[in-house]
Amino acid sequence: MKFNTKTRRLLWIPVFAALVGSAAWAFVAGRSPSRLAALSQSAPVAQRAPYDPNAVHSNLVFLARKAKGDVGDPITRAMLARTYLESYRETGDAADAVRAEAAARASLAIRTRHNGEAWMQLAGSLLAQHRFPEALAAARRATPYSDQAYRQCAGLEIEIGQYQAAERDLAKSPPRGEDPAFLALAARLLEVRGKNADALALLQEAASQADANLDMPHQSVAWFHERLGHRLSSMGRLDEAEQSYNAALKVFPRDYRTMAALARLHAARNDWQHAIEWGDKAAAIVPAPETFALLGDAYAALGQASAAAGQWKLVEQIGALARSQGAVYDRQRALFYADHNRNLQEAVTLARGELRLRKDIYAHDTLAWTLFKAGKLAEAEAAATRARAMGTQDATLFYHAGSIALARGQRDRARLLLSRALEINPTFDPTAPRRVRAVLAQLGTKSTP
Amino acid sequence: MKFTPTFCVLCALVISLAKLSAAHPMGNFSINHYARFEARANALSLRYILDFAEIPTAQRMPQLDSNGDGKIEGDEKSAFLRAESAALAKNLSVEIDGKRVPLQVLSSRLDLHPGAGGLDTLRVVIEYNVAVSSGEHRVSYRDDNFRGRTGWMEVIAVAGKGGAIRDSSAATVDRSRGLTVFPADAEAVKPLQNSATFTMTGATGASGATSGNASATASGAAQPNPNPASPETQTPAATSGSATPQNRFTQAIAERDLTPGVMLAGILISFLFGVAHSLSPGHGKTMVAAYLVGSRGTPRHAMLLGLVVTITHTFGVFLLGLATLFATNYIVPERLYPALSAASGLIIFGVGLWLLMSRWQMLAAQQHNYSHSHDGHGHDGHEHSHDGDHAHAHSHDHDHSHAHGEVHSHGGKAHSHAVPEGPVTLRTLVTLGISGGIVPCPEALVVLLAAVKMHRIGYGLLLIVAFSIGLAAALIAIGLVVVSAGQRLSRLDRFSAGGKLTRYLPIGSAAIITIIGIALTLRAAGGAP
Numbered sequence: 001m002k003f004n005t006k007t008r009r010l011l012w013i014p015v016f017a018a019l020v021g022s023a024a025w026a027f028v029a030g031r032s033p034s035r036l037a038a039l040s041q042s043a044p045v046a047q048r049a050p051y052d053p054n055a056v057h058s059n060l061v062f063l064a065r066k067a068k069g070d071v072g073d074p075i076t077r078a079m080l081a082r083t084y085l086e087s088y089r090e091t092g093d094a095a096d097a098v099r100a101e102a103a104a105r106a107s108l109a110i111r112t113r114h115n116g117e118a119w120m121q122l123a124g125s126l127l128a129q130h131r132f133p134e135a136l137a138a139a140r141r142a143t144p145y146s147d148q149a150y151r152q153c154a155g156l157e158i159e160i161g162q163y164q165a166a167e168r169d170l171a172k173s174p175p176r177g178e179d180p181a182f183l184a185l186a187a188r189l190l191e192v193r194g195k196n197a198d199a200l201a202l203l204q205e206a207a208s209q210a211d212a213n214l215d216m217p218h219q220s221v222a223w224f225h226e227r228l229g230h231r232l233s234s235m236g237r238l239d240e241a242e243q244s245y246n247a248a249l250k251v252f253p254r255d256y257r258t259m260a261a262l263a264r265l266h267a268a269r270n271d272w273q274h275a276i277e278w279g280d281k282a283a284a285i286v287p288a289p290e291t292f293a294l295l296g297d298a299y300a301a302l303g304q305a306s307a308a309a310g311q312w313k314l315v316e317q318i319g320a321l322a323r324s325q326g327a328v329y330d331r332q333r334a335l336f337y338a339d340h341n342r343n344l345q346e347a348v349t350l351a352r353g354e355l356r357l358r359k360d361i362y363a364h365d366t367l368a369w370t371l372f373k374a375g376k377l378a379e380a381e382a383a384a385t386r387a388r389a390m391g392t393q394d395a396t397l398f399y400h401a402g403s404i405a406l407a408r409g410q411r412d413r414a415r416l417l418l419s420r421a422l423e424i425n426p427t428f429d430p431t432a433p434r435r436v437r438a439v440l441a442q443l444g445t446k447s448t449p
Numbered sequence: 450m451k452f453t454p455t456f457c458v459l460c461a462l463v464i465s466l467a468k469l470s471a472a473h474p475m476g477n478f479s480i481n482h483y484a485r486f487e488a489r490a491n492a493l494s495l496r497y498i499l500d501f502a503e504i505p506t507a508q509r510m511p512q513l514d515s516n517g518d519g520k521i522e523g524d525e526k527s528a529f530l531r532a533e534s535a536a537l538a539k540n541l542s543v544e545i546d547g548k549r550v551p552l553q554v555l556s557s558r559l560d561l562h563p564g565a566g567g568l569d570t571l572r573v574v575i576e577y578n579v580a581v582s583s584g585e586h587r588v589s590y591r592d593d594n595f596r597g598r599t600g601w602m603e604v605i606a607v608a609g610k611g612g613a614i615r616d617s618s619a620a621t622v623d624r625s626r627g628l629t630v631f632p633a634d635a636e637a638v639k640p641l642q643n644s645a646t647f648t649m650t651g652a653t654g655a656s657g658a659t660s661g662n663a664s665a666t667a668s669g670a671a672q673p674n675p676n677p678a679s680p681e682t683q684t685p686a687a688t689s690g691s692a693t694p695q696n697r698f699t700q701a702i703a704e705r706d707l708t709p710g711v712m713l714a715g716i717l718i719s720f721l722f723g724v725a726h727s728l729s730p731g732h733g734k735t736m737v738a739a740y741l742v743g744s745r746g747t748p749r750h751a752m753l754l755g756l757v758v759t760i761t762h763t764f765g766v767f768l769l770g771l772a773t774l775f776a777t778n779y780i781v782p783e784r785l786y787p788a789l790s791a792a793s794g795l796i797i798f799g800v801g802l803w804l805l806m807s808r809w810q811m812l813a814a815q816q817h818n819y820s821h822s823h824d825g826h827g828h829d830g831h832e833h834s835h836d837g838d839h840a841h842a843h844s845h846d847h848d849h850s851h852a853h854g855e856v857h858s859h860g861g862k863a864h865s866h867a868v869p870e871g872p873v874t875l876r877t878l879v880t881l882g883i884s885g886g887i888v889p890c891p892e893a894l895v896v897l898l899a900a901v902k903m904h905r906i907g908y909g910l911l912l913i914v915a916f917s918i919g920l921a922a923a924l925i926a927i928g929l930v931v932v933s934a935g936q937r938l939s940r941l942d943r944f945s946a947g948g949k950l951t952r953y954l955p956i957g958s959a960a961i962i963t964i965i966g967i968a969l970t971l972r973a974a975g976g977a978p
Contacts, residue, residue: 054641057638057641060638061638064635064636064637064638067635067636068636077635080635080636081635084635091599092599093476093479093599094476095474095475095476095479095599099634099635100635102634102635103635103636106635254597284595284597284598285597285598285599286478286599287478287504287505287508310511314504314507314508317503317504317507317566317568318504318507320566320567320568321477321503321504321565321566321568322566323566324565324566324567
């Protein structure tokens with residue numbers, strides 16, 4: 001078959017078009033490998049590797065050896081600090097946070113300028129030790145080198161109640177592509193402002209982004225799910241919260257924080273056996289006082305007074321341990337004492353100490369609750385008002401404020417506040433909602449179920 | 450306020466009492482594990498230690514104090530240990546050639562030590578025997594007790610009498626000394642080993658394996674490192690270089706039963722280690738010798754210099770020990786070591802340089818002013834000066850010759866023409882002595898800290914004093930040998946007062962001291978203690 005010149009020229013058109021199309025497709029596919037994988041049905045879908053409990057430790061050993069081999073290496077020491085912090089987040093071992101601080105300081109001793117990573121790790125280690133002002137100062141030193149440091153500043157400012165400064169700093173570190181850390185911080189600020197639904201949406205997006213990021217450490221992915229679980233739980237959506245907690249444990253099976261959260265969730269359902277089961281699992285890894293307190297409540301609810309007393313005694317002993325080490329702030333212990341009507345003067349002292357260190361809404365709330373229990377109602381009311389000054393829609397804040405109002409004889413105000421607590425979260429506490437309903441019934445208000 | 454010595458001692462005591470209630474070094478909720486296998490000809494023993502920090506001890510207290518009276522009686526201890534030994538053994542898997550074997554409890558003990566916040570810490574030590582037949586066996590070990598709980602986890606496998614270990618994934622170096630010492634710096638990562646495998650053989654079939662000797666089994670205490678670890682047998686922990694210094698001296702404090710005989714042996718060992726330690730690099734032996742040679746020291750100077758080095762060294766141990774125990778938040782001993790080493794090096798360098806310069810100046814002045822030859826010449830009534838302190842006018846009308854350095858008299862005043870070495874001053878002796886002893890040795894520090902940890906402070910101090918006496922004896926002996934050798938040599942012509950060698954010896958000795966100072970400073974700057 002023979003083609004004339006004109007036909008041959010026409011035949012080149014589809015060939016050329018095919019070449020251009022192929023090149024364009026290859027370019028796009030090359031830039032976006034995940035999309036290529038999605039398009040190609042036969043390509044295997046990448047999955048997160050199972051959690052390796054020895055991975056962080058192996059990294060620590062490697063980096064420590066490398067650091068020992070080169071006494072003038074600031075980068076390895078900053079990486080060592082980062083890895084110690086990773087270990088701390090996995091194990092809850094405060095000694096790892098102290099070692100992270102030592103490694104970061106060693107890095108900074110070698111190179112103070114242009115060492116943003118070490119400043120950030122130092123800030124992280126100080127945060128883990130609740131040394132907030134020092135942590136913020138260290139994070140601020142890192143800002144010339146990394147806009148991630150602004151985000152760290154924002155996180156710290158939220159912890160100490162400087163919410164407007166946190167919003168400003170967060171704005172200086174806008175999200176880059178899929179950025180679950182940004183979303184989680186933004187959600188926290190929305191929660192403080194009382195925008196719970198918006199915060200939930202951001203946290204859901206953050207959790208799915210964390211799931212998609214296969215390079216993210218297991219405990220970090222689990223943290224996003226745990227955080228989402230907390231949000232759902234504080235809105236009374238316990239079944240969804242449980243799913244989120246289970247997702248966290250699937251990624252990071254030894255997540256003692258999520259285990260403790262599941263214990264609280266079951267306690268909120270008054271499912272005491274499961275609460276004890278999860279509480280025991282969490283305490284076997286990290287024996288935290290709040291977990292023992294919850295276990296004590298669970299045993300008490302089951303009528304096992306002796307077992308309950310044993311758990312509460314452990315909380316007291318940990319308190320003695322903390323006192324011996326000079327701790328003058330501890331909001332968990334302050335709340336435990338107030339909830340259990342014991343050591344009320346110490347509870348107030350602890351709450352005041354906490355407020356000197358951090359002026360966030362929960363520090364004001366803790367002080368309000370301890371003052372209320374200690375019978376200092378006027379001061380308690382002022383503190384409770386400060387706790388809700390940002391418009392935060394947290395059932396516990398309303399419950400505490402309502403209880404104080406009731407004690408001061410402000411029946412209408414109490415009715416309003418207590419009703420609002422149940423509206424926000426009808427399961428905000430294992431036992432308090434029942435009491436609130438009884439009070440509202442007495443006050444003549446029909447509460448939500 | 451006056452900072453009198455008494456006031457300072459009182460402050461130190463107050464601080465020490467406060468700090469003694471510090472929390473467990475591995476964190477107050479840690480449970481620390483230690484397993485030490487020792488392979489002998491036909492036996493395998495396992496020493497298993499669990500160290501519970503304050504909170505886990507509080508959690509276990511209801512089981513321990515079974516009658517709840519707040520006191521732990523002997524029968525309560527026995528009952529607890531019986532139950533505990535059996536319960537722990539269930540989660541300890543020892544397989545010989547792939548078959549799990551039972552663990553037979555040989556002995557067990559528990560100790561409660563005061564921790565922070567009025568709480569105790571609990572230490573359980575169980576000696577298990579593992580039945581093995583003679584020959585070669587592959588041993589697998591796994592510890593599933595308290596899984597998930599943070600803490601130190603160490604597995605050691607060493608060869609005992611007639612036994613050998615090879616192909617081992619266990620450590621051979623006991624880093625924590627049976628959970629009594631925990632390295633705290635960031636670059637000493639805690640081990641997290643809860644399993645190990647190794648091959649044990651009897652002595653007759655131990656070709657290619659590291660074998661034990663009689664001394665390895667003579668003591669029940671963990672051995673420092675009976676087999677020099679080959680790279681394949683070293684764990685990351687063992688190769689990290691962070692191991693606590695260990696030898697018979699550091700072990701002496703950890704002997705389980707302190708009978709008078711054991712104590713006496715410990716003191717003798719410490720003395721001998723002091724002697725041996727003074728011969729290891731550092732502690733100013735060369736500097737002592739160089740100074741004494743160059744300055745024509747006497748036996749008295751040798752003794753004084755040796756004593757000053759030793760006293761400074763002993764005080765250095767105590768001070769660094771105090772810093773480690775009571776000021777760890779402010780002073781990191783690992784940082785202090787290089788600083789002390791650098792200070793020592795700089796002081797020695799300064800003294801050496803000063804000696805060098807002053808002696809050189811004296812030599813130059815002598816050569817400048819002494820513008821005539823003494824090699825078989827006659828003096829014809831000129832004036833000359835030998836040095837600034839020694840100017841005199843004299844006239845000779847006789848013919849004689851004398852070598853420089855030789856002591857001679859021109860009219861009743863004896864003098865030498867050698868480079869004047871300057872007097873042996875007390876200040877120089879003390880300065881050099883302090884700089885030589887300022888860096889305390891890690892072994893003595895380990896003994897001190899272990900003594901505090903094990904509540905054997907008196908015995909620990911005794912060991913350190915014995916160690917220091919050994920150190921002093923050796924240094925003084927070296928000084929005396931040097932002085933004596935110098936005096937004997939000076940009788941020979943070559944080394945006589947007028948000899949060239951003798952003339953420049955003081956400058957040479959000053960140069961050696963200066964070089965030692967530079968070397969020590971550079972070594973400290975390089976991070977070596």
